[in-house]
Amino acid sequence: MSVYQKLLEIKRNFGAGYLVLIDPDKTLPENLPQILEKGIKAGVDAFLVGGSLLLTPDFDLYIRNFKKYSQNKPVIIFPGGIHQISKHADAILFLSLLSGRNADHLIGTQVLASPIIHRLQLEAISTAYLLIESGEVTSAEFMSGTRPLPRNKPEIAVAHALTAQYFGFKMIYLEGGSGARHSVPEHLITAIAASVEIPLIVGGGIRTPEEAAQKVEAGASFIVTGNILEKQNDINFLRAFASAIHQKGND
Numbered sequence: 001m002s003v004y005q006k007l008l009e010i011k012r013n014f015g016a017g018y019l020v021l022i023d024p025d026k027t028l029p030e031n032l033p034q035i036l037e038k039g040i041k042a043g044v045d046a047f048l049v050g051g052s053l054l055l056t057p058d059f060d061l062y063i064r065n066f067k068k069y070s071q072n073k074p075v076i077i078f079p080g081g082i083h084q085i086s087k088h089a090d091a092i093l094f095l096s097l098l099s100g101r102n103a104d105h106l107i108g109t110q111v112l113a114s115p116i117i118h119r120l121q122l123e124a125i126s127t128a129y130l131l132i133e134s135g136e137v138t139s140a141e142f143m144s145g146t147r148p149l150p151r152n153k154p155e156i157a158v159a160h161a162l163t164a165q166y167f168g169f170k171m172i173y174l175e176g177g178s179g180a181r182h183s184v185p186e187h188l189i190t191a192i193a194a195s196v197e198i199p200l201i202v203g204g205g206i207r208t209p210e211e212a213a214q215k216v217e218a219g220a221s222f223i224v225t226g227n228i229l230e231k232q233n234d235i236n237f238l239r240a241f242a243s244a245i246h247q248k249g250n251d
């Protein structure tokens with residue numbers, strides 16, 4: 001079964017899935033065993049690994065290490081650039097920054113990455129990446145040199161989401177940006193979910209289980225948190241995240 005099919009199965013079984021983003025700059029290799037164990041105990045469904053600005057020099061080695069401790073949870077690269085590709089991962093989100101107008105992030109980097117991904121036989125999950133305005137300039141916005149979509153103009157976001165679907169993308173990632181002051185608003189998720197059939201990943205600045213549940217209720221298929229796993233040592237708080245997201249599984 002492909003990683004994409006596994007993700008769809010998680011959505012079918014639980015209503016929505018819980019993805020945790022690990023930034024290699026923030027989680028040092030020596031801390032991986034304990035951080036990943038914490039995540040798995042909390043009920044994480046899959047791990048994303050990457051970052052828009054990555055200083056860690058050996059990404060390939062990092063992913064190889066990562067796989068030692070991720071048990072049966074899929075490890076999916078969330079690339080901030082062409083240097084974030086590894087044969088040791090289970091899949092890669094093949095992103096196009098569709099909210100922007102920067103040709104490099106729409107198509108240029110992807111053309112450079114595709115032959116490498118092909119040669120490594122890495123599963124590529126085509127994903128439209130939509131940056132949503134979140135109160136301040138995020139790393140993703142600055143590093144990509146693109147403006148986010150306005151958070152209070154759902155018709156603009158819906159037009160981009162429909163474009164993603166018509167292009168044949170398999171998923172849409174609605175991104176507030178790591179550490180976003182304001183997460184992606186529910187009204188925007190609802191408007192997009194009502195217009196497209198493909199799964200919606202929502203992340204950036206989601207800080208409480210209640211907030212995560214509201215995003216799922218609004219129509220998110222997957223919730224991503226990054227900072228929480230690293231910072232939070234209370235396993236019950238993390239478990240509350242997973243159960244808020246796994247709504248069907250808990251009914």
Ligand code: 1GP
Binds near residue numbers: 177205
């Ligand atoms: C960024 O959505 C992720 O793509 C994670 O954001 O670190 O704010 O949880 P946070």
